[in-house]
Amino acid sequence: MIILDASIVNIALPSAQADLDISNADRQWMVTAYTLAFGALLLLGGRIADYTGRKRTFIIGLLGFAGASALGGLAPNQELLFAARALQGGFAALMAPASLSIVTVTFTEPKERAQAFGVFGALAGGGAAIGLIVGGVLTEYASWRWCLGVNVPVALIVAAAAVPLVRESKAHGDTRYDVPGLLLATGGLFCLVYGFTEAARAAHPDDPTSTEVQGWGDPSTVTFLIAAVVLLVGFVLWEQRARNPLLPLRVVMDRNRGGSFLVFLLVGAGLFAMFLFLTYYFQVNLGYTPLEAGLAFLPFSLGIILAAGVVAQLLPRLGPRALMVPGLAMAVVGMLLLTRIDQDSSYWALVFPAMVIMSVGLAGVFIPAASTSLVGVGSHDAGVASAVLNTSQQIGGSLGTALLNTIFAGAVTAYFTDNPPASPEEGQQVLPLAFIHGYQVAFYWGAAFFAVALLVSVIFINAHKEDIPSDAAALAD
Helix, strand or coil, X not given: CCCHHHHHHHHHHHHHHXXXXXXXXXXXXXXXXXXXXHHHHHHXXXXXXXXXXXXXXXXXXHHHHHHHHHHXXXXXXXXXXXXXXXXXXXXXXXXXXXXXHHHHHHCCCHHHHHHHHHHHHHHHHHHHHHXXXXXXXXXXXXXXXXXXXXXXXXXXXXXXXXXXXXXXXCCCCCCCCCHHHHHHHHHHHHHHHXXXXXXXXXXXCCCCCCCCCCHHHCHHHHHHHHHHHXXXXXXXXXXXXXXXXXXCHHXXXXXXXXXXXXXXXXXXXXXXXXXXXXXXXXXXXXCCCHHHHHHHCHHHHHHHHHXXXXXXXXXXXXXXXXXXXXXXXXXXXXXXXXXXXXXXXXXHHHHHHHHHHHHHXXXXXXXXXXXXXXXXXXHHHHXXXXXXXXXXXXXXXXXXXXXXXXXXXXXXXXXXXXXXXXCHHHHHHHHHHHHHHHHXXXXXXXXXXXXXXXXXXXXXXXXXXXXXXXXXXXXXX
């Protein structure tokens, strides 16, 4: 539900924009209000889960998420809609680390834990694509408002089931909150994501044929990125001396855990190239309806879910690195295939095989990386380690969206510069071809993100298959 909500509104966005009269400059906030709040508050959510109790935090997050979803679904104006999306992100920041740490401390037997991570990884990997499908169905046959309202019954059912089924667990010892670290981390992450979002927005003028692309030079972008650097450097320096740090540096300095967090960040950034620009390609260039565009992603969802079951069985036998390296290599190949699309490409001959190759490969990344991100971490830090994993994926996706949007805008502008139309009518004919060029450039960059993640996994991930069961037993103590 958390991951699905980051993508379900993408296909519903045009309908919501028309219904609430949202401007082109402000429509981004339906997506970024959620990702900003989610990414900026995840570290705090991890510590709240550790200290207050993972079950209690999980249930509070579910109920709050249901309320925020209902508020957004009933919103009569854009201001309330954006506020509700931010509230969703805040409560998601409570649920996400609590859910993964509950899995970590509940399943201690190696095979059961592998199966649990298999389910978790399948949903994490396929959630975004499933969101596009569900968003297409609800938008086309009901209303865009149900893209938010559908969360209400699901959250209430899960909360009711969690009361008797989930056992409580919490960290003991020093459970004081690191307030300065909280302010520095959340402020820095907010400025970082907001700065990248501003770069993307500034790079998209209302006129697609305009050559005025400011992007990274926009004063707002520069200001927020400088503030982010200052705050995040200050955060690291403070955490080195804090008595009870929000993010103990020991959690991220371990080579396996740090490598896993970095892989999640890079894969999150690269994966948005496929979701974002294939969505545009399907609807703008190929003329798909919202439902058809959502269904076009179904092979990716099924590929991840089916492959995750196999990966979960292989992980205890082969270890994480043996699955992550070939998985990332397949993801690179799949993304490079997408760089060959054009206005007349066949979905079944090009897009379908690319998505299948990518989905099978990424199933071999999500599950092992989720496991190695918790290797050797103590029970006291289980929630914050889970939060860093989710933060890596969320921030990676947010930064990837902004970066690739800016690159896409620059590529479209460059195409018009190299192929100037003689008239406005010719400009409209050239526009789809310029978009195709922009997609291709974005896919190359997505493949580059995957390639760097592959290099990181080769260099940093050295955990053996024996490491995961022993650490699972330690987490249960």
